[in-house]
Amino acid sequence: MAAYTQSSTMASKPYNVAIIGYGMSAKVFHIPLIQVTPAFNLYAIVQRNPTAENDASKDHPGIKLYRSSEDMVQDPDVDVVVINTIPTSHFELCRLALEYHKYVIVEKPFTVTSEEADDLINIAVNRDLFLTVYQNRRWDTDFLTLSKLLKEGTLGRVVEFETHFDRHRPEAPSGGWKTKPLPGGGGIYDLGTHLIDQVYVLFGLPDRITGFVGSQREHNPEGVDDSCTVLLHYDSGLLATVKAGVVSPEVNQLRYWFHLDCQENQLKAGKKPGDAGFGIEPKDRAGTLTVIRDGQPASEPCPNIEPATYSVFYSQFAKAIDGQGTVPVPVEAKGAMDVIRLIELARLSSTEGRTLKVKDHYAGID
Template identity: 50%
Template sequence: MSAPKQFNVGIIGYGLSAKVFHIPFIALTPTLNLHSIVQRSPVSGSNSAPEDYPTLKHHTSPEPLVADPEVDVIIICTPPDTHYPLARSALLNNKHVLCEKPFIPSSTEADELAALARQQNRVLCVYQNRRWDSDFLTVQSLLREGTLGRVVEFETHFDRLRLAKPAGTWKSSLRITQAGGALYDLGSHLLDQVFVLFGMPTGVTGKLINQREGRIVNGDGTEEQEPDSVTAVLSYKETGLLVYVRIGVASVESKQPRFWVRGTKASYHKSGLDPQEDWLRAGGKATDAKFGKEAEERYGKLCVLTEEGKVEERVCPTVEPETYLRFYELFAKSLTSGKEEDVPVPAAQAAQVLRIIEAVRESAKTGKEVAP
């Protein structure tokens, strides 16, 4: 039996995303080989890809990497307003593409790229890593097993206490029309998870807020400051389900809420974020024994309706984590098979999530419920 094909990987961008979420996982995936890095302005002694990886190829612009026949896969870790032209160029040069989230500003362009990937017979995947958060996998398990009964309300949060505006990143500098701001940055995570669980909603209402300045934002890109906070309600007419999506920067809580799921048999409460990102940012490794594992004091709670008609509160252990390694395992598998159905987060799904985001923006402008 012949050895599995090795795929040479080139990365465009050398910031936090590349260093923390991609390069370590490439090294742990047997069929992937880090080949090249694009860093526009290496800083010797502090932030230099050529110094960190002296045996690799290095470029200061994407064009040589995209044209390199030795490169099979390109990972895009640049601000979202650059994703569309970079992904399109890579696909036209017969490269497989993994693109960081938020994918791109427009669902129309997302559809274009998905069609181009099929035409070129190339994999196009979006890095929605939080599908592999252990708290989200716990929610999936509870729904799959029917523990909660019929879900009537689903509440998902990404709340923080960050009253000072962050500086120096695209998250605070790009306009909403360029996929900047909280709706695209954090909303793409929350809405992607909702899409995985429940599919497309029948109606969307949304409010975009600048909590730091204390005002409502239109969401049409005309505001001087982009929204830092979001409240959206997604409705599912067929089942009566309401999904509440909340993002805030003025959340003064000892434990930030994450999930509150109400069903006819039980409710699930969870606070705090999945620990993988903090672990990696602190210098931990994906191979560490504790990677992705939550401490027992961070487990969620189940409120269960007993046969006697009483409500009993129980600890709900977080499921055994698959971790972000699982994403890379699936991505590598899709490169080998070339099948869109094997892609862990296909571009076509990302386009659907963008339609929900666009519906939130439209509702924020009109004050009406919008069908995505």
């Protein structure tokens, strides 16, 4: 895809980035990564209602502070828009930014529906603009380690794959949009999006899907679907299980029997990519690799590989813009749309109590 160029000198200077929303996602997952990416400049933030305790202009002196997205997109100096708002607003804000010829990064979940995602992809293609979705868990160190083992053939033929994002939070949180049964909300659109995306990256689209979507909490006054279990069936014989739960009283919550990536906690603590030790797992958190040797199972420690860190997402997006379409964006919007399609089918499967064939519902999917 050829990129729209707002000025002939754009590539010779950092791209100005505007962020819509100033919550945890912006502060932890985006601004620190923008700040360590030389190709990007934190230029503006849209914050509708700053407070004395939460004011983007005080935290980042020198930036432009906008009260509305409509005003921000009219600024000709904005090159890239990052959308960090609730899922129900993603479609309209993405469309607004694209219509004003901005490159767009949108937080997961991409959109509430696959129809919305398809519309946005068509707008971006027709305007020769770059659109990507922030699926940062593709750069979790454990996931990269697993990807390496699969690529090398160390694990042999995979017949069953199980991935978890479990937590022990039996009490329903109070306040905030995540506590409301909104479109695009609940466990499957939140943590489930990460897990389904990782299976999609490793193994592609499944042939059939079985979903169980609901609540594990005993007291759930708002009726939010806080948990999910999704079975992804492949004609090759592979069965992938995706599970996100909130009642899991484990001391160490594991995923593919690796520990959860450390980058999120380090970012929350103020560390950034490039800081000493960022993204590096301690040796005592190595996984265990079991292979068959001389016909018998043999186990050994399997430390994570050297981390690429979440900053790769932003550096890759900058390369895509510079490459004018010769370099791919870090997460293709079509792949993110396919994940939304799988979520739609998982929810339908759960409602109807049956396994669904993917191509029966999305004939053009490939």
